[in-house]
Each structure stands twice: as structure tokens, then as C-alpha cells.
Amino acid sequence: MKIMFRPLIGLSVVFLTLNAHAVAYWNCSSPTGPASGTWNQTNLTWTDNATYAIGAPEGGPTDPEPKSWSAFQGTDASAFGLGQAQNGIPGPYTITVDNSAGQVGTGDILVYTGPLTLTGETLDIVNILNGSPSASSDAGMVFIIHTDQIAYLNLNLTNSVGPYSHANGAGEIRPVFGNKEGLGALYLGGTNTFIGDIGVKSGILGITTDQSIPSGSSLILLNGSDIGGGADHEEDTPPVFHTGGHNQTFDQLVLDGPNSLIPRTIDFGNGQGSLVFAGNSSTNSWNSSESPVYGDSNPGPLTLVITNFVVGTTKLRFGTDANGLTSAQLAQIQFANYNNAPGKIDASGYVTPATPGLPVITSVTKANNSVTLVWEAVNGKTYRVDYKLNLSDATWTALTPDVTASGNTANYVDSTATTVQRFYRVGQLP
DSSP: OOEEEEOOTTSOOEEEEOTTOEEEEEOOSSTTSOSOEEEOSSSEEEESOGGGTTTOOTTOOOOSSOEEGGGTTTTEEEEEOOOBOTTSSBOOEEEEEOOTTSOOEESOEEESSSOEEEEESOEEEOOOSSOSOBTTBBOSOEEEEOTTOEEEEOSOEEESSOOEEEEOTTOOEEEEEEEEESSSEEEEOSOOOOOSEEEEOSEEEEESSTTOSOTTOOEEEOOOBOBSOGGGOBSSOOEEEEOTTOOEEESOEEEOSSOTTSOEEEEOTTTOSEEEEOSOGGGSOOBOOOBTTTBOSSOSBOOEEEESOOTTTOEEEESSSTTSSOHHHHHTEEEGGGTTBOEEEOTTSBEEEOOOSOOOEEEEEEETTEEEEEEEOOTTOEEEEEEESSTTOSOOEEOSSOEEOSSSEEEEEETTOOSSOOEEEEEEOO
16 A cells, blocks of 8 residues: 655645555646646656645646656556645646647546646546455545545546446446545536446536536446545545536436435536436435445435426436336435425426425226226325215215325225215325
């Protein structure tokens, strides 16, 4: 195991262990140059000495004997720790990827100070540093954006290695391109072509343009940064996917990882846009599973919190019909702006808040002396069916037993309907 010392200006000392793999640090364009610059194979803009790179103020100090990226590609993670202004407030800097001297490729991407913007040509993920899970680390490629930091990747990410086949504690296997870790925010602004699912273990993963993530990727909302060394581990870190009001289609939505008390969140930002999970998400259990590092302190069903959803404006869709989610999954959804109402799904797969209100009777059919009523319902709520022989009657007669909904519809069969006419009403009980 390799432990690296990193003095951070205005911050506590940080250590990182990356399973005996090295880390290269962005070193500016010169010892006195700006933090911004061009990342290619030949520019002398890198160092393997953290003393010169992490937390340095804009423009240095930097390693007086910098190295080119060709010395690190294929074995190292790329770390960015510049942009720390003298007054302690991180200053923004932009790094442009240039493939004119050969394709630029990296392993993990680590951001310690920012805001950082990566732009330019395609950036290839060429190695997975943490290639296998252990008791001290989960495995896979990671984007670690540290607390209070922001990174914008406004370029195309591709992967000539992977995706990594990840098995959770329940033995379910998924092809994963990469995982967002750290309590900072990562925003994808390019049209990416990577292959594999993308996971959010902590902090925010957002998009700043329509369809930034390939439609064949699934979104996995997990919990707990557990890839890499102990200093990068953070337990119980609510993951958030932020649409920014943009349109995005995924394959499936997967809720996974430890601790059922930690919510998994989708934030629609300004309430605009459409988020579609075109695959069959109903095959996923949405139950917690063990982390190799943390275990699972509170096993059970996971909660999906939907924030900044606006009925009639925001679109959330699972599949193309009412089978896009199970009734159990719909009950695990909480629409935060609608008193944590669970979800309901329509015949086209659109999910909206199942807000309490007057039940709507959708069909009444009669066969012999039986009448069957079907109405829109809220999963888990209890309903009572009453009838009158004439609307002018003073009172209603309750039919028994009451009905507890097990999905987004409920029904009652009145086998006592022997009269010529009956009038029915359905009410939700407290």
C-alpha cells in the first residue's frame, strides 16, 4: 500500500491509499504559470511529488522539474489540487485535453481544489486502479470530488478498458463504467461515449446538457465512498443525481448499497426536463446490500426521494407501460414537494405523485347480482365503499370489509347488488 502526504492550505492533512498504484498531480504550465493549461502527452505539466501540487495557490509553487503525462499514462490516477487562491477561496481553472501528440488516457480522476473544468478532446479511461474488492476497498474506476469542490467535465469520456463487472453483496452483477465519490459535485457537460453503468456513491452527479450520459447506461444510486484508501472513505453519504432540468434517458434505475436509512435522491433542479429509464427497472429489488468496507448496518428496502418535481411539467418515466415499476418500488418513492407522496404509474409508464384526494372510480361492471368497482388508489391506503338505493336517501350504507390497496388501483366486488339500482361512493380512510 502506498500512502501519500498532501499538505492542504487552509484544510486538514489528507492521505490517500490507492492499492499500491501511483498518483500524478497537475503541475501547471510552469512554476510561475497559471493553474490552467493544456493536458497532452508531451507538455511538462505533471509531477509525482504532492508537495508541489496539492493546495498550492494559483500559479504555484510547482515542481521545478515537471514531467510529461507520457511518464504516467496507463499506471496513474490524475489528481488536481491547484486553483487555491491566497485568501483560501478556491479559484477556477480550466484544463484543455489535447490529443495531437497521442490519445490522452487516465485512471481515476481526483479533484482536491476547484472549481476545475476539463474541456477539449476525448479523454480515455485506460486503467482501473482498484481492480478487485477487498475488506479495505471496493473496486472499480472512480471520480473523487472532495468536499465543497466542483468539477465540470465538458468533454467526451470514453473507456478503452472496462466496464468493470461489479458484484454487490447480494451477488447481482452489473457492468460499471465508473463511480462518483466524495462529497463534492461532478457535472458532465459533454456527449459521452463510455460503455457501462454509472454509479453515485456520494455527493452530486449532475448533467449540464441533454443526454450527456449514454442511453445504454444504467444509473446506480448507492451510499458510502468505499473505493480507494481509508482517507477517501466516507460512510453514509447520500447520493444525488441532478438533472439540471435537462433531458436524459438511461437503461435502468438501480438502488443499491448499504444502509436503508440513507435516501437515494433524484433532483430535477428547475423542475424542467424529462428523465426516462427505458429498460426494465422492475427487475431490480431496490433493497440494501453490503459494502465490502462498511457492511450493511440497516438492511431493508431503500427510499428514492424525488425533489423539485412539478406535476404537469417534469417527466419521469419507467418503461412504456404500467409494469415499468412494481407496486413495492412505487411505495419506496417519496415526492418531497408533495408531502413525501409515493409514486403512481400510468399506462404509458409515467410516474407522478400519488397525492391523497378523492378516489376516482374508473370502472363499474355488473354480472348477475354482482357489481365490481375499480378506482385509482394510493398503495397501502385503506378505502371504504358505501351505497344508496336512491340519491335522496338520508344515509349511506357501508359495505364490508374495507379495502387496502396493494397498488395504484383497488377494487371491490359487491355481491349483494340484487336491487334494480344502487349508487356507490368510495372514500379513503385516515
